[in-house]
Amino acid sequence: MLGKIIWFFAVILSVPVLYIAYNFIKSMMPGQSKTYILQPVYRLLKLFEKKDENAGFLAYFFSIGSCLFSLIALYMTVAGFNFLFVISVLSMMDLLVITGAFSSGDFSGKVSAKRGISRFIIWLFTSIVSAASIYQVAGTLKLNEISRLSESNGLIVNLPFTFVSLFIILLMKGNLMHFNFGISGNEQSLLGDALNSPYSGWSLAVIQLAQWTETGVWLKILSNFIPVAKPVSYGVVLFVFLAFLLLDGYISTVEWKKAARLSWGWAGGLAIINFIYLFYY
């Protein structure tokens, strides 16, 4: 039990630390503007201090709900629950964010909700197909069993494309590379600012926490496939994700529909290829 609690808090803390490290490295790169090292955390704290604009009960309800579900998903992941259970809880989290965005009724809220649904069905489809592949190889969907089998049998050898497609889900969730759906709230354009409209101030801060936790969940899930000890595998995945965060600065953003098409092709397509391969070979 103690181990699970330690993992739970370690994963929660690791994602902000990752973003701090990213911010630090980025600020040291030539041509990049200098920022404070603790900028991501500072921005979050400032959001907590702000009063929500035009936010009613629903904004708090959806943001707190999504954060709660992300924490439940994280606990289930570190405790080694069934992969599909974790996916179900993450779906609930996404559902709350999307419905909250719709409930705003304004332009950017609806736009972000539509893009959110598009992203949602891609990652849900990929996850379920990946789960089918994992079950075909491991005979179980329990994450602790998958981790144990990875260490002893090297599951990743039979699931290379599944691993890549799950990693692309992580990139989609992190709004990175060519899998950026433009709903992160970081972009300067009107459409890219979508997520900020239904959620602002305190509720946006809670959503931000939920998304960090969700990123942690996916990192932990991916680490189960690396055939080394758990802390090392988690560190490896964390490091690779950091590399993609840095690389993202050098990749031009694409229109969201192109991102959706690429996500279907890479995440969904690779998951299907691995699934069909396992059936026939």
Place this chain on the structure above:
Amino acid sequence: MGFMVLCMVLVPLILFFVTMFSKGKGTYLIITVSGIFFLICTLIMFLSPNMADINMPSLLWRIISLLTVVLIFIRSIWDKQYIISIFTFFQAIILVLFEILISPAEPERYLYFNFNERLLLLSGAVVIILFIPFIIYCLKKLENNSLNKLRHFGMGFVLMLSSFAGLMAAKSMTGLFLFWQWQYISGYLFLRVFGQTAGAKSFPRVIVYIQQAALTLFLSVSVVAFKLTGFLSMQDFINGFGNISEFMALIIFVSAILMGLLVPENFIPWFDSSRAVPIAGLYLIIFSLIVPYGVLLKFRPLFNNLYNGVISLMILYGSLLVFAGAYFALLFCKSRHSILSMIMCIAGLAVTTVFNKIQSGRIFLDGNPLPLLVIIAGIVLTVAYIIMWISFIFTRPGDTSECIDEHMLVSIIPFNINYGLIIKISWIAISALTLGVSLSCLVK
């Protein structure tokens, strides 16, 4: 034959004739009373299945079958639907010759419910009683609510109950034929009420013709089955029918699919009138979801003997139903048609489940990942539909350019693909493949 089973089949049939001569008065009362009676009977039978037996001669059922077919024949001539006349004429000939030349022995228990069937019947009865208030509400809102239309509706409703109970309880193929014909009459009566509603799209008549064609084939199959095995009861088909097992199973499968309107086509706009939606929903839940599942379960002894290729293709067809239902539901997002399409989606899962874990030594298309992928895609689309539906509760239709300019489906699956056409091609291809594999088994 159980007393309660007989009550469930015959009491609505008596009410059918009562409604026929009532001139439409008291239809609401008959609908309510018959629904409550049906639920009470189902509950009693579920709690105490072994009640008093009544010996009803099978000859009576044969006469009823023949009378039913003759009635449809006369009515079709009256309505100038000569294609149906031709099919029912052949059915009548087959029935008469079958009785005179062969005189088959019907199973000892012509109507009987096992546990699964009682469970399905109970779920259907609960759905019926839940729908009755909505049906009556919509009927009362019918603007030109003539007594004649009310009478037809009441007759269709009670016959629907009777055929539902009969289809669940039938133990022989001739029994299934009889109660499917009752279902056909029930649907015909509903069509007379809602078919000509202003603004509604005309119901594709070809479906009605194909249903009668399927029933004619089904009746022929029952004759052949009796000749080959000496039985009419489904549970006695354990050893199959030799080389023609696959072909016979295909006709049985197609009959169940067509009588359940489970063709992955976009025929739902037929139910365009909002007044027809409650009864259309009820009709589809009973005859597209519960009945095909229950009927196909009866044939599991036969399916266990089949060549695996046919089974795989039937599973593929079921998975296509899941995807097509979800796709059409999303296409009509925020519309009453979505609910009706979702029923087809769930029915697809039911059809697939029937064939799950059927063992066979031979392998063709076995372990095919395609059905699973199609089902997953269908489930994901269903989830997307549910999100859209929940979101719709919180907001009104969009007023922004990005929300209006394109259909929601195109925005969430941003590929320029004609999914409707793909669905049509897929189901035709699967049907052709299944027919091909079944026929190839004949020449082995």
